[in-house]
Amino acid sequence: MTYDHLRQLLVLSLLFCIQTASIVQGAQDLERKASMLLREEPENPKCFAEGRKDFTCFWEEDEETTGSVDQYSFTYTYQNENSSKCPLRALHTADGKRLYVCHLNRTQMFVQMDIQVHRQGLLIHNRSLLIELVFLLNPPANVTVSNNGEQGQLRVSWVPPPLKYMDDSMMYEVSYAPADSQTEQVEVVRASSELILRGLQPGTQYSVRVRVKLDGISYNGYWSAWSDPVLTNTLPADLDPLIVSLSLIISLILIVLSLTVLLSHRSFLIKKIWPAIPNPESKFQGLFTVYGGDFQEWLGQTNGGLWLTPVFFYPEESPSPLEVLSELSLSPSLPSPQEEEGGLDEEKRLGQVDSALMGQWRGMPHDQWLMDQLQTLHRQPAPCSQSSLLESQDAYVTLNANNHSGDEHLDDILEETAPLEVLFASMRNVSSESHSDMGSLQQSSGSGRLSSESSFEYPNHTWPPKGHGYTYMVVADSGVSMDYSPMSSSRVDDIGKVVIYANEYKNEIPAHRRPLLTSIKAMFKSGDFGCSSFLSCLIQMNPEY
Amino acid sequence: MNTVHQEPMLDGGLFALLLIVLEWTRPGLPSPLRPICDLRVLNHFIKEARDAESAMRSCREGCSLSESVTVPQTRVDFDIWEKKNALDQAQEVQSGLWLLHQALSSLRASVTNTALHSHLDNSIRNLLSINAVLRSLNIQEYTPPASVVAGDETWQVSSATDLLQVYVNFLRGKVRLLLLDAQACHQDVS
Numbered sequence: 001m002t003y004d005h006l007r008q009l010l011v012l013s014l015l016f017c018i019q020t021a022s023i024v025q026g027a028q029d030l031e032r033k034a035s036m037l038l039r040e041e042p043e044n045p046k047c048f049a050e051g052r053k054d055f056t057c058f059w060e061e062d063e064e065t066t067g068s069v070d071q072y073s074f075t076y077t078y079q080n081e082n083s084s085k086c087p088l089r090a091l092h093t094a095d096g097k098r099l100y101v102c103h104l105n106r107t108q109m110f111v112q113m114d115i116q117v118h119r120q121g122l123l124i125h126n127r128s129l130l131i132e133l134v135f136l137l138n139p140p141a142n143v144t145v146s147n148n149g150e151q152g153q154l155r156v157s158w159v160p161p162p163l164k165y166m167d168d169s170m171m172y173e174v175s176y177a178p179a180d181s182q183t184e185q186v187e188v189v190r191a192s193s194e195l196i197l198r199g200l201q202p203g204t205q206y207s208v209r210v211r212v213k214l215d216g217i218s219y220n221g222y223w224s225a226w227s228d229p230v231l232t233n234t235l236p237a238d239l240d241p242l243i244v245s246l247s248l249i250i251s252l253i254l255i256v257l258s259l260t261v262l263l264s265h266r267s268f269l270i271k272k273i274w275p276a277i278p279n280p281e282s283k284f285q286g287l288f289t290v291y292g293g294d295f296q297e298w299l300g301q302t303n304g305g306l307w308l309t310p311v312f313f314y315p316e317e318s319p320s321p322l323e324v325l326s327e328l329s330l331s332p333s334l335p336s337p338q339e340e341e342g343g344l345d346e347e348k349r350l351g352q353v354d355s356a357l358m359g360q361w362r363g364m365p366h367d368q369w370l371m372d373q374l375q376t377l378h379r380q381p382a383p384c385s386q387s388s389l390l391e392s393q394d395a396y397v398t399l400n401a402n403n404h405s406g407d408e409h410l411d412d413i414l415e416e417t418a419p420l421e422v423l424f425a426s427m428r429n430v431s432s433e434s435h436s437d438m439g440s441l442q443q444s445s446g447s448g449r450l451s452s453e454s455s456f457e458y459p460n461h462t463w464p465p466k467g468h469g470y471t472y473m474v475v476a477d478s479g480v481s482m483d484y485s486p487m488s489s490s491r492v493d494d495i496g497k498v499v500i501y502a503n504e505y506k507n508e509i510p511a512h513r514r515p516l517l518t519s520i521k522a523m524f525k526s527g528d529f530g531c532s533s534f535l536s537c538l539i540q541m542n543p544e545y
Numbered sequence: 546m547n548t549v550h551q552e553p554m555l556d557g558g559l560f561a562l563l564l565i566v567l568e569w570t571r572p573g574l575p576s577p578l579r580p581i582c583d584l585r586v587l588n589h590f591i592k593e594a595r596d597a598e599s600a601m602r603s604c605r606e607g608c609s610l611s612e613s614v615t616v617p618q619t620r621v622d623f624d625i626w627e628k629k630n631a632l633d634q635a636q637e638v639q640s641g642l643w644l645l646h647q648a649l650s651s652l653r654a655s656v657t658n659t660a661l662h663s664h665l666d667n668s669i670r671n672l673l674s675i676n677a678v679l680r681s682l683n684i685q686e687y688t689p690p691a692s693v694v695a696g697d698e699t700w701q702v703s704s705a706t707d708l709l710q711v712y713v714n715f716l717r718g719k720v721r722l723l724l725l726d727a728q729a730c731h732q733d734v735s
Contacts, residue, residue, distance in 0.1 A: 052623045078620065080700050110718030111620035112710075132717070164623075165725055168584060217588045218717045 030091070032225065033136055034058055034099060040222055044125040045074075045102070045117055048136035048222065051163060055104040055131055057086070057115065066098050071120045074102040079112040107131050135214045135221025137161045140172065140193075145208045145232040152202055154232060157194035158210050161224075167191070171215040173223070179205040179231055190215060202237040582730030584721065586678065590671040591716045597664035598709040607657035613703040614648035617641030619714035621722065631728060632685075637698060638723045639679065639687030644699065645712050646672045652705055668712065675720060682727040 037046040038060060047057035057074065069090045077083035086102035093099060109132040117125035140158035148155040156174055160167055168191045176197055177184035189195050200206060207229040214221045262269065281288055284298065291298040601608055617640065626634070646669065653665040680686065702708050 080618075106622065106624065108620040108622050110714045111618075130714075165722060168725075217591055218721050 027091070029138070030056070030101070031093065034060075034091075034093075036225065037136065037222070043127050045100075045115060045127060047115070047127070047129060047131075048134050049107065049131050050136065050138070052109075052165070053106055055107045056101060057103075058091075058099045058101040059117065059125060060093075061098045061100065063092075063096050063098055067119070069100060072100055072124075073118045074100075075116045075118065076104075077114045077116075078108050079114075083114075083116075132218070133220040135219055137163070137212050137214070137221065137224045139224045139227040140210045140212050141227070143208065143210050143227045143230050145206070145230045147232070147235055148196060149235075151235055151238055152198065152200040154197045154200060154206060154208070154234060155194065156197060156208050156210070158227070160193050161212060166214065166219055169215050169217065169219050171213050173211050173213070174208065175210075175226065176200075176206050176208045179207050200234050202234050205231055205233045207231050582682075582724070582727065584724055587675070587716065587721055587724060590675065591713065591721075593664075593667050593671060594709070594713045594716055597661070597668050598706070598713050600661060600664050601706050601709045604658055604661060604705075608661055608705050609655065610652055610703055610705050610708065611655035612651065613701045614651050614708060615644055615699050616648055616702050616708060616711045617644050617715055617719075618698045618700060619711055619718050621718045626722065631726065634719075634723050634726065635679075635684045636687070638719050639684070640689075641698070641715055641719060642672055642675060642679075643687050643689055645715060648702075648708055649712065652708055656705070668709075675716075678724070682724070682729045684723070684727065 033048065033056075034046070037048060037058075045057040045059040047055065049055045069088050072088055074086040074088055075083050076086060086104060088100050088102055091099040091101055110130065113129055113131060115125070115127045115129070116123055138161055140160060142159040143156065144158070145154050145156050147153070154176070156176075158172070160170055160172075163170075170191065172189040172193075172195075174187045174189060174195050174197070175184050176187075178201065187195060187197065197206075197208075208231075209226045209229045211224045211226050213223045286301075287293065287295065287298045291301070617637075629637075649665060649669050649672065653662065653669065656662065656665060676686075702711060
């Protein structure tokens with residue numbers, strides 16, 4: 001028995017607790033609504049309906065001036081009906097005021113209601129209203145805000161107040177704002193319980209709340225309180241696919257264009273960036289591949305044959321080194337530097353020079369031909385010299401490459417001890433004295449390309465004699481190029497008087513037989529002279545002889 | 546042989562023609578969002594009735610009823626209303642509409658203010674439209690009794706403003722509830 005009693009007590013207490021809680025909650029709601037109505041509704045008493053059947057009216061009185069609740073009477077009258085009274089109860093609010101509340105559980109809508117409040121028989125409040133026009137609902141419940149997968153959008157949904165017949169008469173206001181911002185936007189929704197917010201900032205937290213009101217056509221009322229705010233984040237900013245795709249397409253187009261331009265100007269660019277280094281490989285056969293660039297070795301291997309190969313250097317003409325080797329016989333008439341014999345001597349010397357200068361190629365029998373040429377050219381009765389010349393078997397010219405610039409006395413030259421590099425065209429039986437007595441011709445070449453030392457030697461080292469000026473030209477042959485010094489006079493006084501011509505080497509005769517003469521001819525070729533031969537040129541150049 | 550082949554064609558053609566004709570002769574209703582049950586039409590009528598009522602309130606002269614008219618009761622007690630069956634509800638609404646029609650016509654005749662004439666004409670037109678809506682919802686039409694009986698659901702008004710107020714309240718209340726509850730567009734309400 002006691003157990004049952006206890007159980008009943010427990011149940012009762014639970015029920016009591018629940019009711020108290022609901023009453024407390026209801027009281028809290030009432031207080032909240034009352035405070036709101038007190039702000040918004042000017043008329044007294046302030047009345048509102050919460051549902052299809054609930055109806056609440058109240059008015060406020062100060063604690064000091066109020067009486068007891070019994071002093072007041074609340075009378076309401078529907079149109080065409082008898083009046084009724086409503087029991088009042090008093091509520092104490094926080095700010096020292098008293099509320100007198102009338103609550104009805106059954107109401108008639110769509111009909112006018114007249115309310116009168118009397119205090120001790122005196123009418124203090126009077127009001128006529130229609131109940132369906134004074135709705136004050138609870139805020140919407142279960143407000144949910146979610147992402148609907150789109151950028152800058154949020155989907156808000158809620159549960160409308162549970163009022164039958166009034167679902168389609170409800171109007172909602174959705175207020176949303178970034179969580180840290182004060183400016184809020186409001187969207188109005190009619191007869192729907194969800195809304196999609198657009199145009200939101202991506203990646204931001206938004207605070208959303210909803211309130212409800214009846215739309216005012218069939219029913220009307222006051223705006224409900226705001227629902228509790230719901231915080232939700234919008235989707236983070238995403239790359240606009242259109243922009244991404246457009247930028248990709250544009251970059252692709254640019255790449256294709258640049259590649260096309262590069263390929264079309266490929267050769268030009270390669271030349272600019274990677275210029276072609278000239279390679280003399282073709283001219284030096286085997287130099288790089290076989291001898292690894294060792295020029296001396298390559299020279300040795302080839303025996304300098306390439307030097308003499310006419311086609312190698314100057315295809316049109318025969319190789320250049322003037323290796324005129326002629327053994328000048330020790331003819332007494334030759335070295336006498338006398339005036340009257342000057343001409344003859346000169347001729348002889350010239351002839352010597354001529355013969356000397358005429359290079360004889362090694363191993364090539366040019367002597368006879370040379371002599372013939374000399375004979376025809378000279379036509380000088382100088383049998384001795386001629387014979388001597390003819391007898392000479394070797395005509396050689398050694399070109400002195402000691403860089404004597406300026407006019408040096410020839411006797412110095414004669415006694416010179418400069419190293420000589422003698423290029424022999426052919427070795428003949430010539431007394432060494434005559435060889436050694438060869439004077440050397442001053443070389444006044446300004447060329448620096450002379451690689452071989454050579455000297456021009458005259459027999460008996462007395463020629464050219466002093467006091468005689470001879471125009472001479474030094475041919476310097478380096479093996480690669482021939483350098484012809486400007487013709488200069490051996491006589492000091494003649495310098496400046498004698499017109500010296502420096503002739504550029506020209507060779508236009510590719511004939512094998514004529515290289516010697518051709519080279520010399522070309523050497524002394526001068527149109528102004530009008531000379532047709534070497535000797536004649538020489539003679540002309542030295543008019544005093 | 547030719548006729549055998551052509552008969553199905555003819556039948557099909559006739560059927561199509563019949564459909565077209567039926568579609569034409571269907572009672573003209575504004576296309577609602579929800580089939581037939583869109584209450585925006587009624588809302589429009591209610592707004593216009595409210596405009597007429599406010600116009601009547603501001604009228605000073607030439608806007609009075611010559612005689613008292615019978616108007617339906619507009620009060621709605623939801624407990625009572627829900628206990629009524631659909632037929633009774635329909636009957637109540639249809640009779641009320643009929644009464645209002647009579648009253649508005651009488652008012653229209655007695656009002657001399659030209660500004661109110663348009664309002665009243667509009668209201669009468671709207672009443673007829675509501676009848677059409679109810680007809681579309683398969684709500685039976687009201688056949689007026691031979692003699693007007695003052696029942697619980699009627700009362701007498703002698704003021705034009707009261708009449709129009711009744712008219713507005715009736716539309717907002719009972720008519721709307723009936724349309725909402727119509728079985729043709731029955732909705733699962735809580």
